[in-house]
Every structure is written in C-alpha cells, then in structure tokens.
Amino acid sequence: MFEHDYLAGQPLFYLFIAFSALLSFGYFWGKRYNEKLYRTSFQDLVDIVKPVDQTFTNIGGIIGFHARLTPPKRSPFERIDATITFLPRHSWLWMPISKIVRKYDRLFVTIHLRRNPIGEGHLIETGYARFRGPKISNESMLQREEIAWGTKKFLLYYGGEAMRGHLHRYVEGHGDPGQVRHIALVPEQRKCFIFLIPRKNRVARSFDPVYRWLPSVLKPEEDSSTGKRKDR
Template identity: 30%
Template sequence: MTENSIWFFLLLLGSVVMVVSYQWGSRRNIRLMREVSRLLEHALRPSDKEYTLLGGVAGFRAEYRRRPFTKIILLLSLLPRQSLLYMPVAWLRRGSDTLEMLFYLEGGVPAEAHIIRRFALKHWMPEIKNPSELQTRQLKREGMEFNILSSGNRKLEGLLMRLLSLLGPENTIHISLTPENNVLYVKLRMVPSRTGSLERAIKKALRRIERGLNLNGR
C-alpha cells in the first residue's frame, strides 16, 4: 500500500467515524431532551408551556405557567455529543449537562442567599455579583463541599439547605434566592441515568418551596 493510499484510507476512516459519532450524538441528545421535558412536565404540572430549541440538539429553553409562580423558566444545556472534536472542549468548559430552573415568585424575597458547589476547576463555579457584601461559610454534604453566601437570614439559608438535601448534593451546582428579581434559582448537573430520581426530587423540592415561602397564601 502506497503512502497516498494510507492517507486516503485514514481520511476515509476519519470521515466515517465523524458521521457515525454525529448521528449517535444527535440521537442521544434528542432522546435526553424528550426525557427531561417529560419529567419536568410531570414534576411541575404547568398550565401552559412553550419550548424553544437551542442549536437544534444543544438543549432547550422552556417557559411554564404554573400558580403560585408568575412563571418558571427552564434551560437545559447539553454537551455537544454530536461533535466529536468539540466535545472535549465543552466538557472542560462545563463538565456536564446542566438544567437551570428559575422560579419567579409572586411575593417578595426578603434577603439574598446562595449555596454553591465547590469544584476543583474554579471556572465551573458560578459567579456572584456582590460576594463581599455577603457572609460566607462552608458546608459539606455527602462528601461534596459547598459555599454558603448569605445576607444573614437563617430561615432562607435553612430553606436552601433543605432543597439541597432534596435535590441531592451530588446533583446540585447552585441554589439561590435573590430579592432584586424575586427569583429562586436552581442549577443541577444532569446525569442521564438519574432522570427518574430527579423527577421525584423536583416534586419534593417544589412542595418545599411553596411551603417554605408561604406562596400558597399569596
């Protein structure tokens, strides 16, 4: 076999691998989007819903209407499994698939509080706008380390810690309450093998949110 033939064979093989990986990755992400949208609808029971796809198979943005919240915004961001070349870069930047949930509350949030997962790679950690204005302490749950940043409201800290337990420390990246926009924010690592348990966890967390913030009476 000549050198040109070898290079042609390698080029052909590489093209086949890229096509197969694209098809497999696209199907995998589509399946994940369907599974996650189904579990979210089962868990949150929206009265109205609207979905927008992100980049075809990169995830979706959804807006749910559900009382007693003014709205719930959901953002699913998936690793680019369809792109064999970009996948390692995306993993280094984000580390995993993620699900973000923003619950817009009808009543006011009295103070600010965050629970943030500590990662070995600091760029995986969320950034806070005003960390110097908040009290900071450390928390360890199930071998995972977290930072608690709070304006000192122990009731809100207790609510966030309860949500951390319900959602699972291994899944949680960031939970926060922010008064400037009256939002309870949750960011989770999406592990495909745990979607069933995640639905149950979100249902329990939702009940705790409503009870903890007395939303049902507003």
C-alpha cells in the first residue's frame, strides 16, 4: 500500500519506537522531578525568611528558577536573592555528560545585608573549590587554612582574627555542613553568598543555621542621630 510499509516489520523500527517512548518518558519524569525540587527548595527558604514580599521567575523553561524575597523591616537583611539550576533530567541523552561537567544541581543564595560584616571570610569545600569553584577576588590579601567539617575538608579564608573565630565557632557548633559548600561574607559588597547542593527536604536544615548565625558577624547598628551603638 505504501512505499515504506516494509519498515514496520523491521526490528530496528520497533527499537526506534521504544527508544523514542523512553526519551519521552524521561522528559516528563525529569521535568516533574526538577519542578518538585524547585518548589520544596524555595518553600524551605520562604519558611525561614518569612518574607513580606516574594517574586519567583522561571529561567529558560526548565533550566532553573529565581526567587527574590523581601524580609520583614526589622530584619538585618535587606533582600534575599536565590537561583536554583538543575541537571538536565528531562534529557536523558545529555544527562550523563552534565553529571560529569556540572556534577549536581545548584542553589545560589545572595543575602543583601543592612550592616557590614566585621570582616571578610569564606568557608569553601575543597572539592568545590577545585572543581570550577568561585574565584575569591582578593584571595592574596586573606589568610587561609584547611579545616575538617564533618566528613569534608574546607578551606577557611579570613581577613582578621575576629572573623576567623566566628567561622571556627560556627563549624564547631554544627558538626556537619549538610548541603552547604560555600559561605562567603564580603564587606565591600555588603553581601553574604551561600552555595548549597539542593536536595528534597534538606535545604532548610542546611540554610537555617547559617541564616540565624549571620547577624552575629555583622557590625553593631548605630543610631543615626547620635552615632552611637544601638542596644537591641
């Protein structure tokens, strides 16, 4: 009847159909998995920050999402920006390559501070630092040491002994970094940067301790009328 009817009886034809069906299943499964990860991760952030305003933006289809959270007025933080990007679980052909190149999903949180930190400091997991980790712009001006945090090794960078002490006490008070791979306090930008590997229902356990600890490493607030430190 048709010129190419004979193809329907070939084994390769059925293999092609099965392969196409598998890729289609992978697309919908991967898309659904990533959307669930986005929702649970950002809900964890919202539950901790308790924002008075929030905005969520999709990034390039199913590549990732961005959130902007505005904390309450009396918070020491002016704004929280978060960006989550995913492994391409919707593309089973690209996924193996991405696992080698990118390794994991990524959650970047930027906290805009109302007050400056007491100094610059970084805690960065050594594996992340070696594998396409962030560049510290003034690394040569900071002291560096390697410490153990749970089962992982971290590099600790600090600009002064006060910040070094705060970072050491934080590590000692929290026996495991959880999903955290980098904490950076940068006075020049008045920001704190946190990088986590998002996992379902694990973001809150890793982010909440850092969020609660941050006010302790900020300079005291001064009364604008007197120039003196406020008691809070």
